[in-house]
Amino acid sequence: MDINKIFGTFDSRGGNESGKTPIFFNPIDENHPRYFVKMFQKLIVNYLQYGNEITKLLTSSTPKIEVEEVKKYGENMLYNRAFDYLTKIDIQDKYHIKILFEEANPKLKESLNSALKYFESEEEYEKCAVLKKYLDFLNFSS
Secondary structure, three states: OOHHHHHHOOOOOOOOOOOOOOOOOOOOOOOOHHHHHHHHHHHHHHHHHHHHHHHHHHHOOOOOOOHHHHHHHHHHHHHHHHHHHHOOOOOOOHHHHHHHHHOOOHHHHHHHHHHHHHHHHOOOHHHHHHHHHHHHHOOOOO
């Protein structure tokens, strides 16, 4: 769905009945390294902020749900999806490196460390090695 087409249908001159020009959104390039970094970070940061609240919501549901099982499955899906975004960043490509350093911030470090901790607990050491490579590359190692 293209938001620009939706807003553009109000008036062919670029305005609408009120005479105001609609706001046009920049299209999101889902194959851009900045998108990959931001999605990796967004998935994990949102989970860290809202995961406990979602768990509390599930515990109060009727019928009762196996909360721990749902939480474990959800974490697995989340961290694997986030990892998939991260591995689309090519640290051999100069442009990807530039974008990665532009997006380096404390939340990205927190996300990388959280993913590393998760995959260590799951004993997925190949993924841990990849995450450690990114932490070292960005000088985020503590």
